[in-house]
Amino acid sequence: MDTPYDSRPIGIFDSGVGGLTVLKELIAAFPHEHFIYLGDTARVPYGAKSVRTVERYTIQVANFLIQRNVKGLIAACNTASALGLGALRAHCETPVLGVIQPGCQKALAEMKSRSGHIGIIGTRSTIASGAYPNTLALLKPALKVSSLACPLFVPLVEEGWINHGATRLIVEENLAPFLKDPVDILILGCTHYPVLKPIIAQVLGPRTQLIDSAEAVVEALEKLMNQLLLPTQPDAKQRVDFYVTDVADRFQEVAGRFLGEIAVDRVEMVDL
Amino acid sequence: MDTPYDSRPIGIFDSGVGGLTVLKELIAAFPHEHFIYLGDTARVPYGAKSVRTVERYTIQVANFLIQRNVKGLIAACNTASALGLGALRAHCETPVLGVIQPGCQKALAEMKSRSGHIGIIGTRSTIASGAYPNTLALLKPALKVSSLACPLFVPLVEEGWINHGATRLIVEENLAPFLKDPVDILILGCTHYPVLKPIIAQVLGPRTQLIDSAEAVVEALEKLMNQLLLPTQPDAKQRVDFYVTDVADRFQEVAGRFLGEIAVDRVEMVDL
Numbered sequence: 396m397d398t399p400y401d402s403r404p405i406g407i408f409d410s411g412v413g414g415l416t417v418l419k420e421l422i423a424a425f426p427h428e429h430f431i432y433l434g435d436t437a438r439v440p441y442g443a444k445s446v447r448t449v450e451r452y453t454i455q456v457a458n459f460l461i462q463r464n465v466k467g468l469i470a471a472c473n474t475a476s477a478l479g480l481g482a483l484r485a486h487c488e489t490p491v492l493g494v495i496q497p498g499c500q501k502a503l504a505e506m507k508s509r510s511g512h513i514g515i516i517g518t519r520s521t522i523a524s525g526a527y528p529n530t531l532a533l534l535k536p537a538l539k540v541s542s543l544a545c546p547l548f549v550p551l552v553e554e555g556w557i558n559h560g561a562t563r564l565i566v567e568e569n570l571a572p573f574l575k576d577p578v579d580i581l582i583l584g585c586t587h588y589p590v591l592k593p594i595i596a597q598v599l600g601p602r603t604q605l606i607d608s609a610e611a612v613v614e615a616l617e618k619l620m621n622q623l624l625l626p627t628q629p630d631a632k633q634r635v636d637f638y639v640t641d642v643a644d645r646f647q648e649v650a651g652r653f654l655g656e657i658a659v660d661r662v663e664m665v666d667l
Numbered sequence: 668m669d670t671p672y673d674s675r676p677i678g679i680f681d682s683g684v685g686g687l688t689v690l691k692e693l694i695a696a697f698p699h700e701h702f703i704y705l706g707d708t709a710r711v712p713y714g715a716k717s718v719r720t721v722e723r724y725t726i727q728v729a730n731f732l733i734q735r736n737v738k739g740l741i742a743a744c745n746t747a748s749a750l751g752l753g754a755l756r757a758h759c760e761t762p763v764l765g766v767i768q769p770g771c772q773k774a775l776a777e778m779k780s781r782s783g784h785i786g787i788i789g790t791r792s793t794i795a796s797g798a799y800p801n802t803l804a805l806l807k808p809a810l811k812v813s814s815l816a817c818p819l820f821v822p823l824v825e826e827g828w829i830n831h832g833a834t835r836l837i838v839e840e841n842l843a844p845f846l847k848d849p850v851d852i853l854i855l856g857c858t859h860y861p862v863l864k865p866i867i868a869q870v871l872g873p874r875t876q877l878i879d880s881a882e883a884v885v886e887a888l889e890k891l892m893n894q895l896l897l898p899t900q901p902d903a904k905q906r907v908d909f910y911v912t913d914v915a916d917r918f919q920e921v922a923g924r925f926l927g928e929i930a931v932d933r934v935e936m937v938d939l
Contacts, residue, residue, distance in 0.1 A: 437720045438710050443825075445914035448709045550822040553715075561840070564833035642717035 401625035404429040404636075405616075406460030406489075407469045410452075411439035412553070412646060413586035414471030415653035417494070417609040418635070421469075422657060424613045425620075427631040431463055435667070437640035440549055441474040442518025442585070449520065453479030454486050455667045459638070461489055467624050469612065470494065473585045474518050477526035490623045494586070497611035499530045502580050505604055514578030514603070515542045516570070517585045518549065527584055541578065545569045545588075552587040555652060557594075566594050573599060582606045590652065637662040673897035676701040676908075677888075678732030678761075679741045682724075683711035684825070684918060685858035686743030687925035689766065689881040690907070693741075694929060696885045697892075699903040703735055707939070709912035712821055713746040714790025714857070721792065725751030726758050727939045731910070733761055739896050741884065742766065745857045746790050749798035762895045766858070769883035771802045774852050777876055784811045786850030786875070788842070789857045791816045799856055813850065817841045817860075824859040827924060829866075838866050845871060854878045862924065909934040 405425075407418055411434050418432055435441075435456050441449050453475045457468055468491045470476045470483070476493030484491050502513055515527040522544040531540055547565050556562050573581070581603050583589055589607045596605060620626055635657075639646045643662035650659045677697075679690055683706050690704055707713075707728050713721050725747045729740055740763045742748045742755070748765030756763055774785055787799040794816040803812055819837050828834050845853070853875050855861055861879045868877060892898055907929075911918045915934035922931045 437716060443917065444709060448913045546826050547822055547828065550819055554818050556819065556837075559836070559840070561833045561836035564831070564836065565828075568831070568833070641720045645715065 399625055400628045401466050402627050402631060403464050403466040404431045405467050405469065406431050406433070406463065406465035407471045408433045408456045408460060409472040409586060410441040410474065411436050412649045412653055415650055416586050416589045417469065417471035417612050419654050419657065420609045420613045421616065422633065422635065426633050427627045427629060429627065429634040431460060431465060431636045431638065433459055433638045434646060435640050436646055441472065442520055442546060442549055444520055446478045449474060449478040450482040453483050457483050457487060459665065459667060461487055465489060467492065467619065469616065471586055471612070473521045473608065477521040477524040490619065492612065492615055492619060494608040494612055495526050495530050497615035498582050498584065498606060498608040499527065499534055501611035501614065502582050502606045503535055505580055505606065511579040512539045512541065512577065514573050514581040515540065515584050516545045516581065516588065519544045519546045521584055527582060541572070541576070543569065543572060548591055549585065549587045552590045553649065557590060563594055566591065566598050570598055578603055580604050580606060583608060638665050640665060640667055671897060672900045673738050674899050674903060675736050675738040676703045677739050677741065678703050678705070678735065678737035679743045680705045680728045680732060681744040681858060682713040682746065683708050684921045684925055687922055688858045688861050689741065689743035689884050691926050691929065692881045692885045693888065694905065694907065698905050699899045699901060701899065701906040703732060703737060703908045703910065705731055705910045706918060707912050708918055713744065714792055714818060714821055716792055718750045721746060721750040722754040725755050729755050729759060731937065731939060733759055737761060739764065739891065741888070743858055745793045745880065749793040749796040762891065764884065764887055764891060766880040766884055767798050767802050769887035770854050770856065770878060770880040771799065771806055773883035773886065774854050774878045775807055777852055777878065783851040784813065784849065786845050786853040787812065787814045787856050788817045788853065788860065790821065791818050793856055799854060813844070813848070815841065815844060820863060821857065821859045824862045825921065829862060835866055838863065838870050842867070842870055850875055852876050852878055855880060910937050912937060912939055
């Protein structure tokens with residue numbers, strides 16, 4: 396190809412709706428690209444599942460997108476990024492972007508002092524994988540890093556319990572170790588968590604800066620666009636296709652909480 | 668066969684660990700039977716999934732047990748019973764027992780007056796299916812029945828948040844309609860909910876009697892044993908085999924919360 400453009404779509408996948416926080420940022424940042432989003436809503440959540448199972452599911456959802464001729468794949472799910480990305484990269488030639496490395500790079504870029512304490516919150520499986528501390532250690536050794544699993548945050552967000560006393564209590568109790576030993580930077584290591592940003596910020600106070608992996612992925616994709624991928628024609632009309640593995644109705648309802656004003660007109664159901 | 672005995676196992680399945688509340692009662696009530704428990708932990712929870720997906724998963728888990736030569740099948744999961752049992756009965760010859768009908772029969776047996784108000788709580792999909800009110804209406808027309816979905820109860824139980832202020836707040840808010848318009852009988856229409864019985868009883872007060880489907884299933888199985896199934900030899904040693912579709916470690920940990928003193932020595936992982 397001599398053209399500097401590539402009109403093929405970019406595939407984004409998640410265990411369910413959480414990845415829509417990433418998609419929202421991508422839609423805003425890349426107004427001419429064609430995105431295909433696949434939410435594995437039949438098998439959601441991935442957050443307490445094993446490496447073996449998450450690897451298997453990650454490859455299945457990626458295969459669906461690869462068959463749709465995507466030019467790049469974005470794992471917009473921290474658990475899939477933490478547990479499934481190695482297997483996925485071994486499985487396909489398509490460039491794959493996860494959320495762990497962009498999140499870690501953004502956290503380090505924001506670090507003011509070398510002595511800073513970085514906190515990570517995520518699902519049970521993401522935290523157990525050690526993916527965040529391992530990646531941080533590769534990028535900058537001898538950091539102080541603390542991780543906490545917050546397994547109830549996902550169901551609270553999925554059910555829309557955002558401004559509830561109960562949610563505040565659960566956030567306070569889960570993050571208590573970060574009140575005793577404060578963190579300067581907290582990586583929101585699950586795509587559902589940005590929805591709880593206001594409560595988390597209240598509980599931890601202004602000392603802690605929150606890093607949202609959705610924003611970090613946009614920066615990483617911009618870099619990837621300059622290196623490995625070609626953009627679409629500059630006059631191309633943006634397009635977003637939605638696919639789910641279980642019924643679409645509830646996806647459309649919950650998607651509204653994540654995408655805000657972006658309309659989800661049509662969602663197609665597929666078997667993997 | 669002229670022998671009045673049948674040494675084949677009884678298969679019990681659930682989307683995950685919730686069915687262990689049923690298994691616990693069965694172990695106590697049938698001290699000579701061989702039980703095979705299968706928890707579909709790779710795809711748990713079923714509670715927000717569609718009829719189509721729950722039917723598909725129910726038939727897959729049942730097939731695994733049928734291949735192990737079970738004499739009967741127990742769907743120890745309200746969502747699978749509410750959404751998948753019709754399809755499962757059409758699919759196989761093995762007698763199948765769900766938890767909906769036994770729960771309804773027990774509720775009606777406990778009803779003191781004809782004017783009583785029956786409440787049902789369950790997952791989003793169980794409540795949306797209407798399985799409980801439909802079954803109650805068949806058994807006794809013109810009852811006053813009210814249903815409430817309590818989707819956060821399952822994650823709270825799975826994560827062991829049993830005696831927390833946050834859990835109390837969530838239970839209070841979810842059950843608020845039953846404080847305004849009290850129910851005489853409340854069917855706990857999800858196998859996880861008996862773990863929250865103490866809090867639910869506190870919130871609703873002594874006026875409301877709680878019906879636990881696990882206990883109801885024991886009575887139903889006793890009837891089935893007299894009709895369709897034969898028991899094992901009276902000198903047979905009880906045996907329980909555990910299978911899961913995702914890693915066994917966490918199952919063993921959580922199983923303790925459900926089974927109490929019954930030991931879960933060995934859990935085997937299978938792909939469906």
